[in-house]
Amino acid sequence: MTRRTDDHPDLTDPRVGAPFFSTWRVGTPERQREAAATIARTWERRDWPATGLLGYHVYAGHDGSTLLHHSQWADEPAYEAFVKTHRQERVDEVDTAVPGIERVRLDRYRRYRSATQDGDTRVPGCVVIVEVEFESPDPERQRAWVDAVLEALESEPNPHPGGIGAHFHLSTDGIRVLNYAEWETAQAHIDALAAPGDGVGSATELWKRVQEFPGVKGSTVSRYEHVLGLLPG
Template sequence: MTRRTTTHPDLTRPETGALFFSTWRVGTPVRQRQTVEAIADTWQRRPWPADGLLGYHVYTGHDGSTLLHYSQWRSEDAYEAFVKTHRQERVDEIDVAVPGIERLWLGRYRHHRSGGREGDTRVPGCVVIVDVEFEGPDPDRQRAWVDAVFEALESEPTPHPGGIAGHFHLSTDGTRVLNYAEWESAQAHIEALAAPGDGIGSATELWHRVQNWPGLKSSTVSRYEHALGLVPD
């Protein structure tokens, strides 16, 4: 069966072979809550759909309009089998409950590298998604950019204490990097952004290098709150 949980996902599960992030626009905070409950109801009234699905989590955007979806799979094949046999009936039922949902984007990723304070057991109060896009596919560039971020973080003279961990994912098409960053609170992240420098990080040469990487096309930052976890019972 399907069990609802408030526990955040473990972003470093070794058995995860494929990760999917997607966003929906629903329009208002009320519709955000309605959609979360429609997803929960639709899933909980059905058996867990596949052994290959490890967990499915939904987050409400602090913009009051969007939802972020994150799912962990053993393989892309397991996901494709779910799409063929189970996905559409669930989507249809959710759309009946909350008409007019806009499904904006679906991305396929692999976990690449995580970092944080060793032994930090704080529960994130805010999840910050940093979505970086490059000009064209280049897996070597993806990895090199993430390594440069870690160099800058490790040399950071004034790290904000509200940061918990960062989990970097590489898109399978070679064009994007997505950082799922765990923060103690949204306010802590807002304060870190307001500190001297251009975004998170001090005004160092290493951060300048990260922010001006050759081929860097765009970078967006969005804050979310964990709203729903669904796992096999």
């Protein structure tokens, strides 16, 4: 059985050994809504496909064109088994209803560290995905960059009150870091970016170290709204 939930995923769930993120380009807000509704129907009319799949969540990009997918797997073999037995029928049904979807990329990650506030029960109104790409694979550099960001966050003299949490993931290929950042609202994130400094941080030496970190090839920042959560029933 598959059940729908409005709850956001728990990014710190210790059962999740293989968090995956992928992006679709669908083109318009109408097709975003249509694709999300089709995913819901496709999954809800079928049994939950794998005990190793702990949750599947879909987010609509504020750009009006993209969908972000976050699946929480116990391990990678559970995903590989799903691909062999259950994935294609779901893909075919969605593509029939919403033709022309561009599946940009599926990235495999491991959560490294999170920054949250104890007892904070606020529900994110906006999820901000920050992706940083490095020039070459280097797991040690991935960890060092995240450590530098968290040190800057911990010493931030003017933390924005709209920030809820940040969850840093390292791609298994050693190339990328993904920060799944939870914010009260999109406007709170926009206001934080507009404050003095480069990005959401103040103009401190620790943030300067992050901004000038060696080996960074590029970065992107995208805002999303959680539109669908699916869990085993």
